[in-house]
Amino acid sequence: MKLLDSLEMPRPAGAADPIITVSGLTKTYASGFQALKKVDLEIRKGEIFALLGPNGAGKTTLISIVCGIVNPSTGTVIADGHDIIRDFRPARTKIGLVPQELTTDAFESVWATVKFSRGLFGKPPNPAYLEKILKDLSLWEKRDSKIMTLSGGMKRRVMIAKALSHEPTILFLDEPTAGVDVELRRDMWEMVRRLRENGVTIILTTHYIEEAEEMADRIGVINKGEIVLVEDKHVLMQKLGKKQLTLQLQEPLASLPPELQSENLQLSEDGAELVYTFDTQSRETGIAGLLRRLSEHGIDFKDLQTSESSLEEIFVSLVRGRA
């Protein structure tokens, strides 16, 4: 028993193999618009990968190529060991896609459309499995309703149910929570976590930084058709996320006393503010020491505040910086 347990241990997170490998992928549309410029990207097995980027950055084009909806201009994509073009059958069998737009067959019932999706992907019927999906997504009561009678949020759930109907191991969610209420967003995050626990690799694109911050293991930023960075979320936050203490001084200073000078401490141009930058992760922030030394030098302050850069600020600064 013990032996079996140890055999079934999940592999350590760091050792995950790539499940999708994108190499040298470019896409130029017939209009001449270059949506992707030499994209290289690796998605690891079992992770939640968030692809961030402003509108028109190439997120949807990238996803569409991997899923077979758009032809690449150059480059290759390997999904679960299969080239997505030469070996499209096994590759696509593994992939589920929830597109951004709510495109559904208005006149079909929920049950019929989910059944259709499963068949389309070459899977034999399995009503019990489909029932489970619909129940998980709170759609079971609506199974006989025509899709056109459902609310926007419910239609979004239908799209997810369709994408999951063929038991994919790679799931693309293209802006899954755009225009979705808070409750459904929570539900969706919950569902994404459950899927990941079952070993499904999830790639989501989003505008909502909080979503990436909340969900993702790794984050990729794409801008103007180029991957700007790919980083572990915590590393990214640590690397680029900094905390600052701002002190508003009672009396403006002409310059910092030499003993106080350090690269972490900066005096504003008008001399009215001191900004101290510190590492959020380390235990010793050095704030107490700084305050003590300030009072030793008779520097008084009337107010203080701390701020932490969020993923959003990191993202904006990255995208702006490259623009």
Next chain:
Amino acid sequence: MNFYGIKAIYLFEMARTWRTIMQSIASPVLSTSLYFIVFGSAIGSRMASIDGVSYGAFIVPGLIMLSILTESISNASFGIYMPKFTGTIYEVLSAPISAVETVIGYVGAAATKSIIIGTIILITARLFVDFSIEHPLWMIAFLVLTSVTFSLFGFIIGIWADSFQKLQIVPLMIVTPLAFLGGSFYSINMLPPFWQNVALFNPVVYLVSGFRWSFYGVADVGVGISLGMTLVFMLICLAAIGWIFRTGYRIKA
């Protein structure tokens, strides 16, 4: 071979047929019945027989062909145009299903529907006029072949069309005139010699002629030529569809 995928598309399309049964089956049957009443019974009773066949019976094969042609095209074109229009085609494109399988699903369903309509019209016609079928197997062969060929043609139109207007324009402006001038209501031998030669450029002439031969054993052109021309048209459609999927024309950026 993704059989489940073909079946899914086929059943989806057939479900659309049953859902819109009044429009898809009842209406062609009604309009054909009207033809029989007007041309077959009312006018036909005052017309001389053609090639030894009473006029009412003479127009039966032509009317069935007329319906099959228009129904195949409108069905197959609509079937593939709608997913393009609503965007649900993303699912077919992202599925592990090949071009051939996709076409079998869509075209198979459209052709099935045409064959059903053709059969119903045949039975309806029997209520109005008396006729016999000399070569039933050939009749079925022509029925199936024409349904499949023109469903393929409709599929191409559905891919090509990027507006509802374009979806209607080919059936309305090209197919209907060709069908009416293709000898549905008359033998092309009744035309002046010059127009007889012009008529030979109309592919529908061969379909109607072959189909009528399977009923009464008389034809405007040889049955072999009819069969050959239908097959040629089918091959042209298949080649066009092959090209569409190879290039992603109008379905894949």
